[in-house]
Amino acid sequence: MSVARPWPPGDRAAPRRAAPDPGPLAGLESIGWAELHHAYGPAVDVPGQLRSLLSADAGARGWARHQLWGNVYHQGTRWQASCHVVPFLTELVADPATPDRAAVLALLRAVALGDRDDTQLPFDPGREFAKAESVTGDDVAATLSLLYGGAAGDGDEQFVDAVAVSWDRDAYLAAARISDRFAAWTDDPDPAIAAGAAELLVWFPATASVLARLRDVPGTxxxxxxxxxxxxxxxxxxxxxxxxxxxxxxxxxxxxxxxxxxxxxxxxxxxxxxxxxxxxxxxxxxxxxxxxxxxxxxxxxxxxxxxxxxxxxxxxxxxxxx
Incomplete structure (x- = not known):
């Protein structure tokens, strides 16, 4: 993971809302976004981008997806804030009233799994994320200081790569904890949702109920x-x-x-x-x-x-x- 920051795409500030978010975004304001970082700095803009996924304006929704792809999945990398986005994207996909659900599902998959493809199946998370086991809180703080605080490195910051793996792991585990939810989408009336959910499930430990769902998807x-x-x-x-x-x-x-x-x-x-x-x-x-x-x-x-x-x-x- 390079310690060079991506160029910020614009103003990162976002106003806080006094009223709690309803429906799929319930609990959004309970996350300390200002203390979390994404690819461009503090994640204060993420709540507004998630809310915009529900906008009646197609342009606003497209802008929000574009921003989230860059912020919490930046060219395949995941960041400190990425794992916190996974539950909200899941709730958005699960809600039939959400616009552009297939596009939101694609974003969810990217945040949870990065750029992984079938060449990495069957997937072994223990092996894949082994480097993250050594990460300490001090490593995370030092990485954030290098990325966002202007700290000078000595060229031997191996912990930065391990921290990047830990953020990758955290996003994966956030999805793994609720992967049974994805199984319910395999009979969704939208074929793109049903097919995408079936692919998503291959990456997580399969429970008996998940296997039954995959086995019983109709071929009609x-x-x-x-x-x-x-x-x-x-x-x-x-x-x-x-x-x-x-x-x-x-x-x-x-x-x-x-x-x-x-x-x-x-x-x-x-x-x-x-x-x-x-x-x-x-x-x-x-x-x-x-x-x-x-x-x-x-x-x-x-x-x-x-x-x-x-x-x-x-x-x-x-x-x-x-």
Whole structure:
């Protein structure tokens, strides 16, 4: 983590509101934002930006999202204030009255997980955040002084990187503590919310109720992308769980969507290796013939890797070249 501060995008000041915030932002004023820092300094502007996500003005909402992306997720980094934003973003996504919920969910994922993609699955938070275990309060204070207070470093501030990892960890843990909430979104009427929630769940320890939610996402019309996203998440969760393998096997012959069939085949290959059913192998081999049905525009799964890329990954897993 560089000790060079990002250039401030504008006036950071924000007036405090006397009245408590209602609904999804209840408790916003109970956070000591002035004592917390984001990428540009004290986080006094964050409450106003969160409130603006509920504005009737689309321009104001877009501005608020832009500011939050820069403040609490700055080019993939998380900051002292980032973990405190996670519960409020979660409440906003959970409220059907929130405008632009899919965009808020994308922001929530970024704050909780940074730029992580499926190459880091299955995710081991203990290993990923091990460097944070050594961080002390003095390390945090010294890092803040270097970043915002004009303190001169001696060029050997290794603790700064550890503090950055601790802020990353804190944002992740803030989401992990409430990850069961995300499972309820897998049957949301907005396909982007349902599919995004299914992807988000793969990053956190899966409870029995979360696994049941992912297993039971329907594959019927209107739910195909969410079902496919759930299949990909199940590639990495609860290995050896027979009920999941059975569900994925049944989806190989599901009517309607090749994307659902293909992601079920991918999941079985990643879970079972060369013990996958013959039907799964056939689907993987045919993936390129269905490229037009599963490209990002036609079948927009919220994963960085394309479905053809997942098919290639699955074939590699069982020792075959795509």
């Amino acid at each position: 019309a209107g739910h195909e992308v969410a079902r496919a996203s759930a299949n990909l998440s199940l590639s990495y969760l609860a290995p050896g769980e027979a009920s999941i393998d059975d569900r994925l096997t049944a989806l190989l012959t599901a009517a309607g969507s090749f994307g659902v069939q293909l992601t079920a085949a991918v999941a079985l290959a990643l879970r079972l290796g060369d013990r996958l059913p013959d039907a799964a192998l056939r689907i993987l081999a045919e993936a390129r013939d269905h490229a037009g049905e599963i490209d990002a525009r036609t079948f927009p799964i919220p994963w960085d890797r394309s479905l053809l890329g997942f098919a290639a990954l699955a074939l590699h897993r069982i020792g075959l070249s795509p």
